[in-house]
Amino acid sequence: MHFSAFLTTRSAGPESDRAVIEAMVEHATDAERLGFDAVFLPDHHFTGYAPPASDPMMFAAYLAAKLPRLHFGFSVQTIPLHHPVRFAERLNLIDQLTDGKVLVGTGSGTTPEEMIGLGVRYQDTKELSVSNLDVVERLWAKRPGDEPVEFDNGHYRGSVVSRIVPAPHSPDGPQLMSVAQRPSSTRRAAEQAQPAFIPAFTPPAIDDAKPMEHLRHYYAAYREALEAAGHSEERVARALEWTTHTYQHVHVADSDAQAEDEFQRLMEQYQGAIEREHVANKAAEAITGVELRPHPDARKPGYQGTWCLWGSPATVTEKLREVADLGIGNVLGGFLGGPLTPDRVELGRKSMRLFATEVMPKFREAAA
Secondary structure (H helix, E strand, C coil): CEEEEECCCECCCHHHHHHHHHHHHHHHHHHHHHCCCEEEECCCCCCCECHHHHCHHHHHHHHHHHCCCCEEEEEEEEHHHCCHHHHHHHHHHHHHHCCCCEEEEEECCCCHHHHHHCCCCHHHHHHHHHHHHHHHHHHHHCCCCCCCEEEECCCCEEEECCCCCCCCCCCCCCEEEEECCCHHHHHHHHHCCCCEECCCCECCECCCCCHHHHHHHHHHHHHHHHHCCCCCHHHHHHHHHCCEEEECEEEECCCHHHHHHHHHHHHHHHHHHHHHHHHHHHHHHHHHCCCCCCCCCCCCHHHHHHHEEEECHHHHHHHHHHHHHHCCCEEEEECCCCECCHHHHHHHHHHHHHHHHHHHHHHHHHHC
16 A cells, blocks of 8 residues: 655745745655655645645656655646646656656646636536546647647637657656546546546535445445456556545544544644635635535534544554555545644644554555
8 A cells, every 4th residue: 555645734824835835845855754655736726725736746846856756646636727738748747757656636626716816717617627638638649740639628729730748758648547436537537547536425515424435435436447448457456556545634643532632623723724715715606606515614523534534553553444455555644734833733743753653564564
C-alpha cells in the first residue's frame, strides 16, 4: 500500500499566505523524509484554501526539484477552468520534470465562486469537463503531419496544426485519474486503465457515516469494470497500485483519549474556517443563480465518519486494515487541514510522525 500526504491548510488572509506556502513546502519535505510515497495538491482559487492551490502545477514543479523521490498528485484538477491546449502542454511538462511520477485527478469542480472568477458558468461545468478532456486526449494523440486538431466547445476554441510540445515522459502520457462514482466516470477509468479515486459517500449526501458501505460498492464496481476491459494483467496492476481513498483529516496521538480531545479541537477550528468561507460561497451562488447544499458540519459524526481518520496508532491501524483488505492501493491523508495556527502545526507534525512510524510500517510489512 502507498501512503500520500495531502498538502492542504487554510490561509486566514493576505498576511498569512507566505507562511502557509512555506509550511506546505516544509510539510512536503517532511513527507519525503518520513517515507510517504507521494504528495497531492488541490486546485482551488480565491478562498484561502491552500494558497499554492491557485497553481498546483507550478508548485509541484518547484517541489519536484527538491524532492525527486516523491510522486506528485493532483486532487483534483478542475478541468473546466483550464484551456485544453494549455492543460495538455503543462501536464506534459510536469510529467517530464517529475520523470513520469505524476498522477492527475480530474473533476468538474464544486465551487461557484471559482467558476465565475474564471469566467465559467457553473451550470456548464460537467459538460465542459467532458469536452475539455476529449480535446486533451486528441491533442496528446496528435503527431506531426496529422490533420489539425480543431475544437470549439462554446467556451474554448482553437486549431493546433503541429503537436503538443514537450512530449510527455511517460509513453502513454501523464497518468490521469477519475473519481469512480458516476457510471460514466467509472467506465472511463476502467476503459483507459486509469487509477481511480474511490469515494466513501453517495451524493447528494456526503456525510451519512456509512463510509465502508459506499467504499466497498464503488471499489467493487471499478475493479470489476477494470478487469473486464481486456487490459493486460500488468496494466490492471498499475491502475490498482495508485487507486486512492482519501481522508481529508488524519490525526494520530499516543492514546485514543488524547486523539479524541485534540481532533475535536481541530475540527472546531476547521468548522470556523468553513463558516467564514460560507459568506463568499453564498454571494457567488447568488451571482450564478444556483443554490447548493451547505457544507456538512465538521463537528458532527456524519462528516467525521466519512472524511476523517483519528485515534491511537493501534486504532488507526485497525481502521485502515479494512481499507487495505479491499485492495485500495493508496491512502491519501490530510494532516494540516484547517487554519494554520501554531497548535495546528505542532499537532499535525506529531500526528504525521506517529502515522509514518507506527502505522505505515504495519502495511508495508504485510506486503513484504
